[in-house]
Amino acid sequence: xxxxxxxxxxxxxxxxxxxxxAGVRVYSVIEGESGFLTARxxxxxxxxxxxxxxxxxQGGAYLACAVMFLxxxxxxxxxxxxxxxxxxxxxxxxxxxSWFIPVAGLWLxxxxxxxxxxxxxxxxxxxxxxxxPVWPVNLWWGLFxxxxxxxxxxxxxxxxxxxxxxxxxxxxQYMFCDTLEIAAAGAAVFFVVRLTAMQQRKILEGPYRxxx
Numbered sequence: 001x002x003x004x005x006x007x008x009x010x011x012x013x014x015x016x017x018x019x020x021x022a023g024v025r026v027y028s029v030i031e032g033e034s035g036f037l038t039a040r041x042x043x044x045x046x047x048x049x050x051x052x053x054x055x056x057x058q059g060g061a062y063l064a065c066a067v068m069f070l071x072x073x074x075x076x077x078x079x080x081x082x083x084x085x086x087x088x089x090x091x092x093x094x095x096x097x098s099w100f101i102p103v104a105g106l107w108l109x110x111x112x113x114x115x116x117x118x119x120x121x122x123x124x125x126x127x128x129x130x131x132x133p134v135w136p137v138n139l140w141w142g143l144f145x146x147x148x149x150x151x152x153x154x155x156x157x158x159x160x161x162x163x164x165x166x167x168x169x170x171x172x173q174y175m176f177c178d179t180l181e182i183a184a185a186g187a188a189v190f191f192v193v194r195l196t197a198m199q200q201r202k203i204l205e206g207p208y209r210x211x212x
Contacts, residue, residue, distance in 0.1 A: 002196045006189045008065040013185040015058040022047075022054040023175040030168045048060045049170070058178070065185075070096055071191065073109075076116055079200060084119035088112075104119075106148065110141040113191075121200035132198065140191040145182035150177050173211040 026047045029040075078094035081088060090098070090112060099107035121132040148210055154177045158170040 009185045009189045012061045012065045013182045015061040016182045019054040019058045019178045022051040023171050026051050026171050080116050080119040087119040088115045136191050140187040145185050147180045
């Protein structure tokens, strides 16, 4: 499961990179060799078709990745709930349902991820509070949530573009958005691999860690 999710995240990152390259092509056509906002209609049309095709590939890769990630996320929540049921504030069904709640979907899955991280963290033998560093969770969620919100802004600006200058600005914003998506995919891979490894280690070695 981890290999499949990581592979799909990698495919999503590659589709994002292709979309960035297509955006660069659209930008260069609009900008023109002279540096002014000029573009031949036929050439611009072809580059926009390429850019839109890249967006469709990106959307397909993102959808496949999202489905498998949710399956992994839900399965991990159930497994960790058996190891440390007292570490969770919500039932296992929220591992999927929380993603589809308007507005709250930008916060609730993050809370569940933090609970899973805490459940997978080993306990100290001396009884002192211990929690594995949560920066992988924060990094992944910060990039992901930022990408979600920024992509909606980019879509709005693109839909309202009425001239070449506004179109160029929208394309540039989308390139930044795609770059953010690539970074978010990389952070997600690290989060998935790290959390899975923590769970497996806790199963094999027991719930405690040696005292420092």
